[in-house]
Amino acid sequence: MKQARQSAWTLLVALLWLIAGCGGGGGATAGPAPTPTPTPTPNPTAPQLTTLRSDLQSPWGLAFLPDGQMLVTQKGGSLVRLAASGQGAATTITGVPAVASAGQGGLLDVAIDPDFASAPWVYFSFSEPGAGAEAGKAGTSVARGKLTGNALTEVAVIFRQAPKVTGSGHFGSRLVFARDKTLFVTLGERQLGSPAQDLAQTLGKVVRINRDGSMPGDNPAFGVGARAGLWSLGHRNPQGAALHPTTGELWVSEHGPQGGDEINIARAGANYGWPIKSYGCNYGDPVGDACRIGGGVHAPGYVEPLTYWVPTSVAPAGLTFYSGAMFPEWQGQLFSGSLAGTTLWRLQLSGNTVASRTAMHADLGERFRDVRQAPDGAILLLTDSGKLLRIHR
DSSP states (O other): OHHHHHHHHHHHHHHHHHHHHTTOSTTOOOOOOOOOOOOOOOOOOOOEEEEEEOOOSSEEEEEEOTTSOEEEEETTTEEEEEOTTSOSOOEEEBOOOOOOOSTTOSEEEEEEOTTTTTSOEEEEEEEEEOOGGGTTOEEEEEEEEEEETTEEEEEEEEEEOSSOBSSSOOOOOOEEEOTTSOEEEEOOOTTOSGGGGOTTOOTTEEEEEOTTSOOOTTSOOOOTTOOTTEEEEOOSOEEEEEEOTTTOOEEEEEOOSBSOEEEEEEOTTOBOOTTTOOSSBOTTSOOSGGGBGGGSOOTTTSOOOSEEEOSSOOOEEEEEEOOOSSOGGGTTOEEEEESTTOOEEEEEEETTEEEEEEEESGGGOOOEEEEEEOTTSOEEEEETTSOEEEEEO
16 A cells, blocks of 8 residues: 555656646746847849830930930931930930931930030031032031020031041941040041051041030140041040049040950050051951951050950940949949940959959840940940840849
């Protein structure tokens, strides 16, 4: 009997211990609270690409008006105004003179006066057909007109490339205002090569003019017989240009032949070597190091490019430095469109050195004709297929 009572007592103690261990007892001690898992900081939103419109006709150049509206040139000869959104109906601006729109020619770049609020001049470059003794020929010209409603008034040509020649290629041309409000104009050598080294011609040059077409007194002196307005020479077909936001220097991109497309800083009096030196090859030559024109290396007689593309040409077009707040990780970088390469290039810089090149949106198969930073920090692209694209967050 004594043994039975002891077994019952042992069973009761064990049962009470089991209940307490399961948390059923009011005096049970709670375990430590689990450590909360920190919420990860979200990564910045990836850049998005939106098509704003796809009904433009071979758009070439884009400029922003002070209210955010856009002026877009169309190669066939029309200038249109778009809403700040890039969408909605396009309004045609009248007053543009006739253009020679064959081949690479047509209505090209557009820029607005630095003092547009008080002097609403719009500047545009175009391939101007010759007349009289120059009939059948063409050259890059620059005109300006006052934007009054939906018309350009007081239109006048303020610069003409000389001489006009036959052919329909390598007109250039980009328009960039310097900090002193003079105007840089990039000019192709019209597929003729040697005029790029001829100081009596403005083919294959960068020129610098005043807003009324007169010549600045502090342009570089090239000597007797040099054409007025010359800034730099030895260019092939510069279709991109932008002012560096810190140094104020003019950067240009230009087409090589087979390979050899370049980015340069166009400095006063400098010679960039075409057609004597190029990292590209003459058409028809097997592409490789051995065929580089003049051996490729420009120095010491000519200026070395900051970067160049070999062996395949990308045909750079449009150029802009990024300084917006939408993509802080891209600030200070250089963006270039490309035609043959159907790619947007992002160039990371270290001072004046191109540290790296990144290809973007090659999957679209688009010929990127112009690239501009929008007032809100987005990047806008014009394509030869007629699209206006927006890179944004």
